[in-house]
Amino acid sequence: xxxxxxxxxxxxxCSLALLVAGCGSSQxxxxxxxxxxxxxxxxxxxxxxxxxxxxxxxxxxxxxxINEAGGVLGKKLVIVEGDHGSNISQAVSVTQKLITQxxxxxxxxxxxxxxxxxxxxxxxxxxxxxxxGAVGTGVLEIGDYIFRDCxxxxxxxxxxxxxLAEELGWKKIALVTTxxxxxxxxxxxxxxxxxxxxxxxxxxxxxIMEGDTNFSAVVTSLSKKDFDGVIFTGYYTEGALFLKExxxxxxxxxxxxxxxLLGKELYELGGAAAEGxxxxxxxxxxxxxxxxxxxAFIEKYxxxxxxxxxxxxAAQGYDAVMWLADAMKEANSSDPTKFRDALAKTxxxxxxxxxxxxxxxxxxxxxxxYILEVKNGQFVVKAAIDVNS
Numbered sequence: 001x002x003x004x005x006x007x008x009x010x011x012x013x014c015s016l017a018l019l020v021a022g023c024g025s026s027q028x029x030x031x032x033x034x035x036x037x038x039x040x041x042x043x044x045x046x047x048x049x050x051x052x053x054x055x056x057x058x059x060x061x062x063x064x065x066i067n068e069a070g071g072v073l074g075k076k077l078v079i080v081e082g083d084h085g086s087n088i089s090q091a092v093s094v095t096q097k098l099i100t101q102x103x104x105x106x107x108x109x110x111x112x113x114x115x116x117x118x119x120x121x122x123x124x125x126x127x128x129x130x131x132x133g134a135v136g137t138g139v140l141e142i143g144d145y146i147f148r149d150c151x152x153x154x155x156x157x158x159x160x161x162x163x164l165a166e167e168l169g170w171k172k173i174a175l176v177t178t179x180x181x182x183x184x185x186x187x188x189x190x191x192x193x194x195x196x197x198x199x200x201x202x203x204x205x206x207x208i209m210e211g212d213t214n215f216s217a218v219v220t221s222l223s224k225k226d227f228d229g230v231i232f233t234g235y236y237t238e239g240a241l242f243l244k245e246x247x248x249x250x251x252x253x254x255x256x257x258x259x260x261l262l263g264k265e266l267y268e269l270g271g272a273a274a275e276g277x278x279x280x281x282x283x284x285x286x287x288x289x290x291x292x293x294x295x296a297f298i299e300k301y302x303x304x305x306x307x308x309x310x311x312x313x314a315a316q317g318y319d320a321v322m323w324l325a326d327a328m329k330e331a332n333s334s335d336p337t338k339f340r341d342a343l344a345k346t347x348x349x350x351x352x353x354x355x356x357x358x359x360x361x362x363x364x365x366x367x368x369x370y371i372l373e374v375k376n377g378q379f380v381v382k383a384a385i386d387v388n389s
Contacts, residue, residue, distance in 0.1 A: 035078045036071075036334045038063075038321060039098035041108030041118065046086025047211070047237055050263040051110035051313050055132050056081070058310070058317030059107055061300060062325075072325045073334060082106075088114050095121050104336050105130060107320040110313055112136030113182035119146045128336045128343065130324060132316035135259060135282075136186040140362050145340055149319050149356060150312070151282030151366045153187050153258060158194040159369035159385045160280045164256060165198035167383065170228040174204040174253075176218070176242065178234035181210050187233040187258050195231070203227050208238060215245040223249055230255040236263035239277070240270035247273040254278065259312055267374045277374045283315040283353040284370035284381050297352040311379070312353075319351035 040059055042052025056079075063077045071077060080101050082094040091109060095118040098106055106122060109115045110133030122129035123143030131139065131148040135156065140146055164170040173195065178184035195202060204225040206218045219242070222230075230246075232239050232255040239261045246253070254276040255261070261279040270277070285298055297318060301310040324339070326349065331339040349356045354366045373382040 034075050036073075036075050036328070037078050037080050037101065037103045038324065039095075039101070039103035039106035039108070040079050040081045041084065041091065041095060041098065041106050041114075042082075042110055043086035044081075044083040046084075048086040048111055048235065050236070050265060051133055052083070052086070052108070054311055054313035055108060055110050055317035055320075057301070057305070058132070058314035058319075059321050061297070061304070061314075062318045062321035066321070066325050072328050073332070075334070077321070077325065082108075084109070084114070088117050091118050092121065099125050099127055103127065104334050104339075105324050107132055107317060107324070109134065110316075111183060112139060112186065115139055115146075115148075116142065116182065119143065122146065126337055126340075128324070128340050130320045132320040133259070133313055136183050137190070138186070144344070144362070145336070147343055147358075147362060149323060149351070149353065149364055150316050151369065152363060153190050155366075155387050156280045156282065156369045157187060157190045157258060158197070159387050160256065160278075160371060161191065161194040161198050161200065163371055163383055163385055164229070165200055168228075170200055172201045172203045172227040174206065174222050174225060174227045174230045175202050176206050176208060176230055176232045176234070176255075178210050178238060179207045181234060183235075183258075183260055184233040187260070188231075191231055191233065208234065208242070210235065210238065212238060213241055215242050216249075218242075219245045219249050219251065222246075223251055227253065229253045232257040232261065235260045236266040237269065240266050240268075240274060243270045243273040243277065262312055262372070262379070264378075267377050267379075270374075274374045275376075278382065279372050279379070281312040281370050281372055282366055283312040284372060284379075284384075285309045286370065286381050286384060289368075289384065291350070293350065294352040315353045319353050319356075322351060323349060323356070 043049050044052050067076050082098045084091040084094045091114045105128040107130050112134040115131045115134035119142040123145050129146050135150050135153045177188040256278040259281045267274040327339040327342040328334050330342040346358045356364045367387045368384040371383040372379040
């Protein structure tokens with residue numbers, strides 16, 4: 001009974017804190033003290049941990065550089081971490097907790113589905129949400145405090161299909177969608193018209209579920225069809241296991257998909273079966289195209305990570321913090337109701353992932369689309385496609 005009373009009291013206290021946050025306490029916290037808090041929202045554990053861990057690495061690099069240079073408006077940046085364990089229901093409570101802790105902006109989540117679930121909370125509380133990976137549809141439409149610094153699927157997926165058709169000569173594909181995963185279902189619907197536009201026929205369609213580990217029946221069904229490759233719109237763990245089942249049943253086709261496949265787990269878990277797999281991304285280690293800022297980021301990341309190369313999530317996490325800091329300086333305020341306007345007016349902002357200009361819908365316009373291929377157990381640049389051509 002006593003425990004129940006205490007729990008009820010704590011819940012009421014938290015609710016009051018959230019209500020206050022919604023009334024603008026974040027503004028007060030941002031204008032006082034000697035630090036500015038930026039929240040990290042992502043999975044450091046769970047099925048999507050790669051996305052979150054790499055995003056946080058990039059954020060930490062940016063914060064370190066900014067603070068060494070004197071901070072923002074004379075204050076140090078501090079990251080408040082919120083690990084949701086790759087769980088969508090946990091993400092909601094973690095977001096609420098970050099807001100009660102006085103963050104002025106949240107970087108994350110790197111996935112589309114979780115971003116869409118927490119964005120209404122940030123919008124209601126007038127906290128800037130900067131996703132460093134939500135590439136799917138229906139994200140920015142949630143409200144004017146919601147931003148992203150990544151290349152959206154509606155631009156990247158057609159770019160990949162163009163490459164598959166014109167450079168690799170694909171004419172028939174099998175389409176595999178992860179049912180119930182917002183990212184996958186949305187991406188499939190973006191791929192459909194692009195495939196039709198470039199004359200690639202869908203000869204087979206299959207669905208799986210996130211967390212599935214046995215794909216024998218699905219692959220057996222595909223084995224009865226003739227196709228050049230598989231468009232796989234899910235995440236890397238299921239992608240790796242799916243490829244292993246394909247090789248087990250003698251199928252030699254490769255899979256191609258979005259940046260949901262972009263994780264070292266694709267080739268670490270998939271092994272030889274993953275060789276030749278392709279993913280698209282808005283950032284790649286391409287020293288021929290990289291400017292001096294990008295080269296410096298790559299070298300610093302390597303020095304901090306046993307000579308490993310950064311991927312899209314680390315680079316976009318880095319850019320997210322840098323972009324937020326520049327917006328605060330432009331607005332001369334860490335009040336999100338003020339630096340939000342500076343963000344929305346962004347033109348030709350130079351990050352390590354490219355030059356960002358926001359269109360009238362706050363959508364980042366970026367080019368090129370990189371096609372990465374798994375080769376000798378790592379991702380390498382296969383092509384860079386100019387989406388403005």
